[in-house]
Amino acid sequence: MDTQPQPNETNQPPQPPFPHPGAETLRSPSRLIASIPGALGYFPNEAVILVNVYSPPASRGVLDIGTYIDADVGSTGSIQRALQSIPLEAHVATFAVIVTRVPNSHMVAVAAEGLRKAADEFGEIVEACWIVSEVADGTPYRLVFGPDEDTAGELWGWVEAYTNGTVSSVVSTEPMRPLIDHGVLPELHKAELYAHFAAVFDRDVATCEALAQRAHQRGTELVDLTRVAPLLARGDIERACDVFVGAPNASILDSDGNLIIADVFSSIEDVELVAAMLSRNTLRDFLIVEALDHPRSAGAVLLTIARNFGGAIRANALCLWAMVAVSLGLNGWAIAALMTAQEEVHGHSLSLLLANVMGIGQGHALLELCRRGCEETWDGLAA
Structure with a gap:
């Protein structure tokens, strides 16, 4: 062999x-x-x-x-x-x-x-x-x-x-x-663990499908704004971080499928804003520290986004959710989230990096690496 x-x-x-x-x-x-x-x-x-x-x-x-x-x-x-x-x-x-x-x-x-x-x-x-x-x-x-x-x-x-x-x-x-x-x-079976990241409410899926194009467009506009008018961009980015703070302090694990958009988000505008942030890698990294500092509420936000969007938005939401899971010692669930992200976007760079670091038992180093990357992203916005 x-x-x-x-x-x-x-x-x-x-x-x-x-x-x-x-x-x-x-x-x-x-x-x-x-x-x-x-x-x-x-x-x-x-x-x-x-x-x-x-x-x-x-x-x-x-x-x-x-x-x-x-x-x-x-x-x-x-x-x-x-x-x-x-x-x-x-x-x-x-x-x-x-x-x-x-x-x-x-x-x-x-x-x-x-x-x-x-x-x-x-x-x-x-x-x-x-x-x-x-x-x-x-x-x-x-x-x-x-x-x-x-x-x-x-x-x-x-x-x-x-x-x-x-x-x-x-x-x-x-x-x-x-x-x-x-x-x-x-869970009793592997499939049940991976089903944790699947959609649970058809109406939420329809809502997010209707928002997806606008979220991607807004993400592109926001990235451009970080280059030409960083102070203006900062306002939207900080509002996205505030969504993590304002969400319900739920359990990060929702095996019963009870989390729906109406229970997690204050408005559809917030759903679109967080999705926009997760549509682009450079915007996603701004959210890391806030997610780690508010693991339960951020976990609810990220899981709801991951369940109802597709493509890069879903993959990035799963990656941030995995970071939060690692911070709470839920390594098996984190790996499942990262593998799901890989299935969603083949070759997804962040999920590969996180899985490799976790693979050698360095979850604590992973979190420090992620925090440092987030801080550098914020420093770049101020420059």
């Missing part, structure tokens, strides 16, 4: 990891498997999950967990693409978990063998692999392949329940805490 080359340090940590935010997840395979639903935002079925571990630059001994990658257990191509998508920068190790109700099937044997043999010029890619029928409290799992117990104990501190054990409490894992804080649990 051909995979992208990885740097020399990818196959094992230089020394036993020190305590860090992901330490609880990496304490045992039992906890690592239990963390999957919270990290993905849904319960995987008939899937191969890749959990990637990274060592941040200039942070020796500290490990971050990157984005969890989901592949179809019955598709060699899907698994290969997942392996090839592993971010390479500062990569330390990858652990695989096969979730299947048919552990003795031919397709599972093929998937396990492909994971075992996956290698590049620096060695094996997958450090260890376990199999489990479902990710639920108390479900038995067993090791499919991996280093011997002594080596696993030395490298990862995995002494008990390494070769086999039962899944620990799913609700008590680190990735679950933000979900519980927002009154939700992981």
Whole structure:
């Protein structure tokens, strides 16, 4: 199986990891498997999950967990693409978990063998692999392949329940805490997570379709105004930021589909203005700090825009929504938003950048990067 080359340090940590935010997840395979639903935002079925571990630059001994990658257990191509998508920068190790109700099937044997043999010029890619029928409290799992117990104990501190054990409490894992804080649990299926960004009210869709052309035109005019009369442009831009402040302080997650335009926006004029700001990348960046400073209200605004507009407006709304989600610890939902943005606008640059940074477990760095970019955009308006 051909995979992208990885740097020399990818196959094992230089020394036993020190305590860090992901330490609880990496304490045992039992906890690592239990963390999957919270990290993905849904319960995987008939899937191969890749959990990637990274060592941040200039942070020796500290490990971050990157984005969890989901592949179809019955598709060699899907698994290969997942392996090839592993971010390479500062990569330390990858652990695989096969979730299947048919552990003795031919397709599972093929998937396990492909994971075992996956290698590049620096060695094996997958450090260890376990199999489990479902990710639920108390479900038995067993090791499919991996280093011997002594080596696993030395490298990862995995002494008990390494070769086999039962899944620990799913609700008590680190990735679950933000979900519980927002009154939700992981979705039962991946499709349900992605449906979060789909339209929920036909009348709102019709309203936004009628506004879209004017929003794009207004966005073009506003960009021109930032060049020739920045003080005049500043007024509209500040009013758009104020929409985030004035929106209801709702939950960023609206799994029941209750958010509609009339509940979120004070006027259709505000809908058009925010859509105009999201129609152009240079205008979008003005909104970042205000969105991060008012995550719940901004989340409601951005989700409503994303659900009812298409094209660049939808993609940019999803990106800003993803930033807000990361700030609240909802990484799985953020990744889903970024993947949806990619589907909407192929090659969308900001969603690619954000997904890559999140992929190596640097969500905190992502937010700092976004804030700094927003501040530079405002500085440019004043120049």
